[in-house]
Structure formats: structure tokens, C-alpha cells
Amino acid sequence: MGAGMPHAWQPAESRWESLRYYSLYRLIVACGLIFIGRLFLLESSSGEWTWVVAGYLLAAVILLYFLRATRAPFEWVVNTHITIDIVALSALMYLGGGHKGGLPYMMMVVVAAGGLLGEGRLVFFYASLASVAVLAVQGLRSLTLDSEAVADITAVGFVCIGFFAVATVARLLATRALANEALAHQRGAALRRQERVNEQIIADLHDGVLVLGADGVVMQANRKAAELLGDLPHIGLPIDVLSPELAAAVVSGDAEVRVGEAGSQVRVRTLRLGEQGDTIVYLEDLERIEREAQQIKLAALGRLTGGIAHEIRNPLAAISHASELLGEEKRAEMQQRLTRIIHDNTRRIDRMVRDVLELGRRDRATPETIPLLAFARTFLDEQVSYEGLDPALVELEGDAALRVRFDRIHLQQILWNLLGNARRFASGAPGSVRIQVLAGGEDQVMLEVVDDGPGVPPESRSRVFEPFFTSDPRGTGLGLYIARELAQANAAELELCESRGGAHFRLMAKGVA
Known part of the structure; x- marks a missing residue:
């Protein structure tokens, strides 16, 4: 089964990994700045550029190597990283000729990264710090009486506005990303809990469960399946290698086979799962049942x-x-x-x-094909001859073509009990007891016995089939109980139906074409 409960998720845990990728990006940028300086700077400034870039590269290596060594809070670490980037890029921007070298746009990437990695309003701190740094660089260049630096102060202002625009977008994206990440973690934790519950339920089932892939390989099995098959089924073993008899039963979909070292008798049921082609195999232990x-x-x-x-x-x-x-x-x-x-x-x-x-005799049924209407008519004739039944008391109607598969003695006993019960409570008037043979749904045949008596009281309806329950002091209370047991022995159902007046019993049996 699954391990213990997972640790509570904290947003900073996932952002440490993002900070590591950003540190790799810094290292690549520092390496690239070395070659950029060699190509585009004047010879007089290349030495200072090289020293600044070398320091920035050293800082990138140190920050990446000792990323998780510190115990400082994540926000402090992010602040350190972003501040070093802004200061280093500002120094390089001063040496590289101001904002025209494209370094302010690299600084926007730093601000955006700070917004995605940091929390809350820290991103506006980074934007402010970058703006101050850019303005300071431009101001220092203006003090050198550089006419172009004075004229470009408007462009620098737009760059600072860009910092805050990037910060705003980055904050919105970070908020949405953190919310989605928290939701994904919450759903993942719920899914893991549900998987553990499902695994425990499957493991504790009384029936064996095998999950087969589309190629017939065992993908999963519970403890009961291991008991029935004599040993734990090897995951990844084809079902025909595990048990040829079981493989044949899986193909048929519903069969009874004897499997395992102990020769357990099981009923095999299969369920195909959609387009994946996986199959769930249920093994019912017939001996346990x-x-x-x-x-x-x-x-x-x-x-x-x-x-x-x-x-x-x-x-x-x-x-x-x-x-x-x-x-x-x-x-x-x-x-x-x-x-x-x-x-x-x-x-x-x-x-x-x-x-x-x-x-x-319940378990010694010998079913045969019986025309139900003709059987009921013969039964009533015998009741008239030997039991003194008034021929006018019972009305018989139905379809003579309907036939059932039933034990003849059982069917006679059921009809005798139902008719005796109806005679006992009917009014005795002609037609006060009706016997109908009707066709039901799904190839079912219904035998209904209805009387015009007082019916079954609501408080007694749930007990009419209990042994020794009777409202007639002359009865034994076994008639309806035995009738239902005999019906079940023939795969039929005997039920008490709702009716406006009198008792209405219905025998549902499988029809024969």
C-alpha cells in the first residue's frame, strides 16, 4: 500500500527549483558578456568591463553553488540574487555607454524574474531599484558633460516605466502561477488519497481482482487473487502463462474454472475498460460462497x-x-x-x-418445460375433484403459448399454497379469485393470483414470507415461506404486489421460447 502522508506543500519549495534555473541563466549571461565586451567596447574601457564581468561571473558561480547551503529565508535569497544582478548590470551599463547598449532590457528580464520568484510587492521594489540604478547611471554620464546622455533622459524615463509595467505583469503571472500550482498540488494530494483508499478496498475484497493490459499481461492483483491462484501473481506475467484455464475463461467472459495449486473453484467475470483495452477480471471463490x-x-x-x-x-x-x-x-x-x-x-x-x-426437496429440482396456462387449468380441475373447490370461485385467463422451465412438483406446491391463501381470505363470490398467465419483460412469464379479500395490512407486508408468520389461527405460517423458497430454487421470484383491494401475489419465471 502507499506510504505515509506526504509533506505539506509550500510554494517556496517549488520556487527553489525555479531559482536554480535562473542562476544557470545568470551564469550563461555572464559568460556571454565577456565576449560582447571584447567585440563592441573601446580598448580604453575593455579592462574595466573585464573586471566587472569577471566579478559578476564569480558571483554567478558562488550563488549557484551555494544556492541551498544557506538557511536564510527564500525571500532574502531572492533579494540578494536580484540586487547583485541589478548592480552588476548597472555597472556594465555605465561602462558600455548607457541605455543604448541594450543592458536595460536585460535588466527588465531580471525584474520579471524577481516578480515571478518573489512574493507580493517585492517585485515593485525590484522595479524601483532598477529604475534608480538606471537613472543614477544616466545621471553620472550626464555629469561628464556627455550631451547625448542629457538628451536621452526622456528615453531613460520610458525604460523606467517599462520596469514597472514588467513588474506588474510579472506579479499577475506569479499570482496566477502560484494559485494554479497550489490547486494542482491539492488535487494531486486528493488523487493520492483516493488511490490509497481504492487500493485498500480492492485489497480487502472477498473476490480476487486481476487487472490485465491489452496484451493480456497482469498489471495488478489483490491478496485474494494471490490466495486463489496459489501464489502471488507475478506482475508483468501473461495470463496464459499464469494459468491457461484462467486465460480461456477470460476470453469467454463468464465461466467456472478450477485454478491455482490448491485447485480452487472460481467463477470468472470480466469487464473491458474502454479504448485502452485493459480488462478487469473478477474471481469469485465458489467454495467460500x-x-x-x-x-x-x-x-x-x-x-x-x-x-x-x-x-x-x-x-x-x-x-x-x-x-x-x-x-x-x-x-x-x-x-x-x-x-x-x-x-x-x-x-x-x-x-x-x-x-x-x-x-x-428445494435443492432437488428437476425442471422441465411446462405450458403454464394448461398446467394451471389441470391443477384447478384436480382441486375441484379432490379438494371441493367451487368451479365458479376461480377465474383463469392468459396466453396458452407461454411456457416456463420449472420443477412440476414445485410449481404445483407453489400454486397450491397461493390458491389456498386466496381461498382463505376471499369473499367466496364467483370470480373472487383470479389467476392470470401473462408475458413480462425480458422473456419473463408471470403467474398472478389475486383475491378480493381484505388484503395484507401495511404493517404485515414485510413479514408475509417469514416462516410461521400467519394471521389465520388455523394456518401454520409456512405456506408462503415455502412457496418463495421453491420459486428461488427454480430461478424464479415470488413477490407481493401493490393492490387497491385484496392480496396480489406474482410469480416471475424465465420463459421458454
């Missing part, structure tokens, strides 16, 4: 067992108590009542056991 599912099943089984024990205890107590009374009771009428109590509670226990056994 199976263990977690098993733990969830065991926890659910524990709750279910506890609920069954509690639910069975009541009818068993009633049967036991009724049996004791039956042995003592001599009246025939009371004997019949006690016998009915025993029979009703026995049927309740039997229904509960049957529901639990049906739940045990």
Missing part, C-alpha cells in the same frame, strides 16, 4: 427447527390433554368433541410435517 450459503442455511434451519418445535408443542399438548379427558369422559357428545380436537390437531401436525418435507 458455498460455505456462506451453508452457514445461512444452517442458521435458517436452526430458526425453522425452533419454530417447528414451538408450533408442534401446542397441538401435541392439546392432543395429550384431550386423550386424558377422553379416557375419563362417559358422555358420547363430549367424546365426539374431544375426538374432533384430536383429529384437527393431528391434521395440523401432519400438514406442518408435510410442508417441512416439501421444503427439504
Whole structure:
């Protein structure tokens, strides 16, 4: 992962590097001034020019060599550099014939550099210092009774105005540059923090993650990927060399393979990233998913067992108590009542056991292609024949061409539970229960069971699929729970829909063409 937090950024830290480049520029200028003096100066002034330039060159070397040796504040160092430049160029301007030699324009470069390197109003100090130096040089030359120096005082004034114009522009540019640099550093620090967070999240994922380049080379991998593959994948190793099985699964995009030294069973999912051609490979540990599912099943089984024990205890107590009374009771009428109590509670226990056994078949689904409307019609005919269902109670309609892939026994149990629930709460009038077979979106087929009863109260809607939750004292509370479990075992969904009146249940299953 990334290292500790970076040091707080200070503007002077970046400007030290700029000052170093400026010192190199000074050294080059000093070397160039030696040759300029040899070419353009009179023989009488060349000796003095040489001594001044030699001193300026020596100062340039010293300033560059000891640039970071001093502990003085950055502003003081900049002031020293700029002052030496102005003084040296002023002396050379005096020896070179005043402002006509072009040295005042080199001094403008010095003022601009001071404005870009310094802070705040220091740039106007540099402009003032340069103006005073130029005026002093021109004044000294005027004292020598040089008529041209007296006449050029106006031109020198414009040069001084130029110093302040350059200073103003340099200050504006420096302010903008510092603001942009601070913003860039701030965004860079935020980006580094985000990268560390992303790296930590990826490292702690339960799934393995590989990042492949366009050429199939491993560019990044997290710890989970290393565990699944048996060892840390070598960054820069082609995926087909790392694992041929994994490479084939990456090409297919979605597959289950066994990889690594331990032979881990993984599901491979890939995600292509735009035009760069990079690929993110997700490795889902199927063994871990199976263990977690098993733990969830065991926890659910524990709750279910506890609920069954509690639910069975009541009818068993009633049967036991009724049996004791039956042995003592001599009246025939009371004997019949006690016998009915025993029979009703026995049927309740039997229904509960049957529901639990049906739940045990959840994972043993044998799907087949079933015409849903024809199946529902056959089911209703059996209910009329064996369960005493009133044929006029249920209206069946839908598309006879819709078919689903489903376990026949599971589908029958789901429809039996939904119809029994609707019959229990419907008004009993003809057509009070409607069963519809409809086509849904994305090749889905819907089986809807709607009744005209009071419906499910809002406070109970979130609990209707919980085991042993029922508003009917004669029910076990397992019907809807088992129906949903059987639906999920067949890759279908059972849900309670919103309705203005009555209960509206919908089974969504994958259609078959």
C-alpha cells in the first residue's frame, strides 16, 4: 500500500527549483558578456568591463553553488540574487555607454524574474531599484558633460516605466502561477488519497481482482487473487502463462474454472475498460460462497427447527390433554368433541410435517418445460375433484403459448399454497379469485393470483414470507415461506404486489421460447 502522508506543500519549495534555473541563466549571461565586451567596447574601457564581468561571473558561480547551503529565508535569497544582478548590470551599463547598449532590457528580464520568484510587492521594489540604478547611471554620464546622455533622459524615463509595467505583469503571472500550482498540488494530494483508499478496498475484497493490459499481461492483483491462484501473481506475467484455464475463461467472459495449486473453484467475470483495452477480471471463490450459503442455511434451519418445535408443542399438548379427558369422559357428545380436537390437531401436525418435507426437496429440482396456462387449468380441475373447490370461485385467463422451465412438483406446491391463501381470505363470490398467465419483460412469464379479500395490512407486508408468520389461527405460517423458497430454487421470484383491494401475489419465471 502507499506510504505515509506526504509533506505539506509550500510554494517556496517549488520556487527553489525555479531559482536554480535562473542562476544557470545568470551564469550563461555572464559568460556571454565577456565576449560582447571584447567585440563592441573601446580598448580604453575593455579592462574595466573585464573586471566587472569577471566579478559578476564569480558571483554567478558562488550563488549557484551555494544556492541551498544557506538557511536564510527564500525571500532574502531572492533579494540578494536580484540586487547583485541589478548592480552588476548597472555597472556594465555605465561602462558600455548607457541605455543604448541594450543592458536595460536585460535588466527588465531580471525584474520579471524577481516578480515571478518573489512574493507580493517585492517585485515593485525590484522595479524601483532598477529604475534608480538606471537613472543614477544616466545621471553620472550626464555629469561628464556627455550631451547625448542629457538628451536621452526622456528615453531613460520610458525604460523606467517599462520596469514597472514588467513588474506588474510579472506579479499577475506569479499570482496566477502560484494559485494554479497550489490547486494542482491539492488535487494531486486528493488523487493520492483516493488511490490509497481504492487500493485498500480492492485489497480487502472477498473476490480476487486481476487487472490485465491489452496484451493480456497482469498489471495488478489483490491478496485474494494471490490466495486463489496459489501464489502471488507475478506482475508483468501473461495470463496464459499464469494459468491457461484462467486465460480461456477470460476470453469467454463468464465461466467456472478450477485454478491455482490448491485447485480452487472460481467463477470468472470480466469487464473491458474502454479504448485502452485493459480488462478487469473478477474471481469469485465458489467454495467460500458455498460455505456462506451453508452457514445461512444452517442458521435458517436452526430458526425453522425452533419454530417447528414451538408450533408442534401446542397441538401435541392439546392432543395429550384431550386423550386424558377422553379416557375419563362417559358422555358420547363430549367424546365426539374431544375426538374432533384430536383429529384437527393431528391434521395440523401432519400438514406442518408435510410442508417441512416439501421444503427439504428445494435443492432437488428437476425442471422441465411446462405450458403454464394448461398446467394451471389441470391443477384447478384436480382441486375441484379432490379438494371441493367451487368451479365458479376461480377465474383463469392468459396466453396458452407461454411456457416456463420449472420443477412440476414445485410449481404445483407453489400454486397450491397461493390458491389456498386466496381461498382463505376471499369473499367466496364467483370470480373472487383470479389467476392470470401473462408475458413480462425480458422473456419473463408471470403467474398472478389475486383475491378480493381484505388484503395484507401495511404493517404485515414485510413479514408475509417469514416462516410461521400467519394471521389465520388455523394456518401454520409456512405456506408462503415455502412457496418463495421453491420459486428461488427454480430461478424464479415470488413477490407481493401493490393492490387497491385484496392480496396480489406474482410469480416471475424465465420463459421458454
